[in-house]
Amino acid sequence: MRRSRLIVAVLLSLSLVAGANAQSSASAASSEYLIKAGFIYNFAQLVQWPSAAFSQADSPIVIGILGTDPFGTSIDRVVENKKLDGHNLVVKRLRWSRDLKDLTECNILFVSLSEREHISDVINMVKWLPILTIGETPGFAARGGIINLTLEDNKVRFEVNIGAAKQANLNISSRLLALAKIVPQGAEGKKSE
């Protein structure tokens, strides 16, 4: 996984050298995040929040993006004009330590790669709250995150920590689970350490 990221980095650096190639690499990177944005929307469909999670019946589902935003506008375009069970979808960009209060008011919290240093803090902070945590860092699910997006043969896959989901009082649809790699608490962390 690291290698692939390296490849991406190399590609990125190469793209800086050659302008034409850089554009195609950029589009490849944005296509990955377009897919990830779609996944996030799909997760929202297959996860059931407790009714207490929303102050009102038509309160929006808030998607918080913590750290450097890798999506650009693609995620906004995906959720634009969509409604799930009467809820609109709203995207919020958050910073660690500065937006801590907003962080706990999200319904979906995407932890960007840039925040890998704070993963444990973030998880500890929200693990009892009905917040669907999504990461893209290896070992994120094993360390207590609910869903972790991975790359597998250049295809986006995901891992699910069912215990974490139960702790967050979130009901994940079996259809989602059928597609996910189930990760037990702590296993991945040890493995990835």
Place this chain on the structure above:
Amino acid sequence: MNLQNLSIKRKLMLITMLTSSAALVLSAVSFLIYDLISFRRQLSQDLMTQAEIIGLNSGAAMAFKDETAATATLSALKAKDDIVAAALYSPEGKLFAHYFQANKSLPSSLPSRSQQNFYRFEDGYLHVFQQVTMNGERVGTLHLLSDMRQWNTRAKRYTGILVIVVLICGSLALLLSSRLQKLISKPILHLEDTMRMVSSNKNYEIRASRFYGDEIGRLIDGFNTMLSEIQLRDSALQRANNELQTSTHELEVEIIHRKRTQDELLTAKQAAEQANRAKSAFLANMSHELRTPLNAIIGYSEMLEEEVQDTAKISNVRDLQKIQAAGKHLLVLINDVLDLSKIEAGKMQLHIESFDIAGMIEEMVTTLKPAIAKNANTFQLRIPEDISAMRGDVTKVRQILLNLLSNACKFTDHGSVWLDVDRVSAAGQDWIRFRVGDTGIGISTEQQENLFQEFTQADISISRKYGGTGLGLAISHRFVQLMKGRITVESAPGQGSVFTVHLPVQAAGEQAESMAPMKTASSGVSSEVKPDADTILVIDDDMAVRDLMSRSLTKLGFRVVAAASGEEGLRLAKQLRPLVITLDVIMPDWDGWTVLNKLKADSDLAEIPVIMVTIVDNEAMGRDLGASSYLIKPVDRERLVTLIEKHRAMRSSTVAKAGVPPANWPARNQKTSRKPEVVSPRRH
């Protein structure tokens, strides 16, 4: 095979089979079709449901573009044999995941852009398109392909079952119909059997038995009734036939009997005819033979009478006159019998020639004068000046008239007798009509019926009272018939009678007249010779005839030279050149015909008239050889004398006119004078 000529039995079975099979097949096929259609619908519904489930199951995989999961979901279809292919397409229509069984595959892009869920049948496959959604959002399209295996299996199995059921039902129907058809066919077959038996054996006592009370039963009843009727009629016919046979047999016997009788009758008739012919021949011969002695009797009695008158022995004269009358009467009778036998033998011939009617009648009346005078009757003759000539047999015409006139004289006493002659036209022909009338006793209607029959007189008593053979009218009748004329009578008892004879002016048939012109010419030449004007040469081998002729003709002032043979006669004729030669036929050495031939062959002698005096009745021969007259013995002396006188007168007139005679007169006169004289006056 012709359906219509099948037996009733087969027809019934066929009808039953066809009907039941048709019903069965129709219902089974309907059921099959209905079942297959509904099964197919059910199959499609099932497949749709299947598609819906798979769609639901693969919705998330599609949403997360998890190809492996989607393929795994589709792989679950392995359990379904009939689904041969399944494919998931992305919303853009690109093939996302697939499951292909065996060699079946699906296109890599979605053929239909439709957003609907639907199914369609194509090439024996069932296609189902199902939209894959996740939370109401379309995330792809599922395409399922089924080969409808269950449906095919079901169709095959059902068809098999149907065939088996039809076969079983058909056999059952065959079995049932073959047994049940007997209900109908058995009585009909029985009826047919009976009918065949009746017609082949001709036995009308057989009866068909009745099985049931249906229409066929009634038909059989009707048939039996008909048979009884036929039997009844048959026996009646048989009876009639038997009767007919009996009567036919009787008739045959009768016919045989009659045939035999007829044969006998025919034989008898032939015998009778033979006998009759023999009789006629005998009579004819006898008549000829009788004439010879009669010739002598009459001739000598006449001579004796003349000689005795000179000696004035009155009693002897009367006796001689009686002998003479009896002889003449006998001659008349013989002539009549001869004529009739000739007519009956069919030997009577006509000698047709032209003759002067007035002259013939004049001559005849002269002969008839004594008969008219006998009963003190008056006679009147009416004949037109321009009556001219007719063609016919003068001898027979004269005989007819003589018969009628002598009868008229005989049956009239102190009355009048008349003869009218005129010319009439009737039936497109010219006729000479002779009417002979009298004021005598007349004839009754009954008598008129048999008047012209042979041997029939008006009354038997008449024969006794008036004499005669009763043949005169019969002969006249036959003569008239021969000449194609007709004779009728009008009469009433006590009122006299009128006999009318019609004869054609031109009689049919042509008889020799060829000698006449030659004769005329030669007579002119001969006139230059001066023969002895009064010499008559008599050639006859019969001394009695020579003697009689000599004596009677000498008395009349002729010089008579007699010759006993033809040779002598010929010599004398050359020597004397006589006025007339009389010639007998039957002579020793040269007969009359030979002598006549020689006379006519000699140019010096050819013009001398020859009068044949003979008992041979062959006028035709005499005429052909050139005889000018023909007299049959016994000769009527007066007739002979008349003829000779005529020749003498002609000779002298020819001489006087120096061989230039009037153009027609000698010819006609010659003909008249040459007529063969067979007839003598008859008295009936």
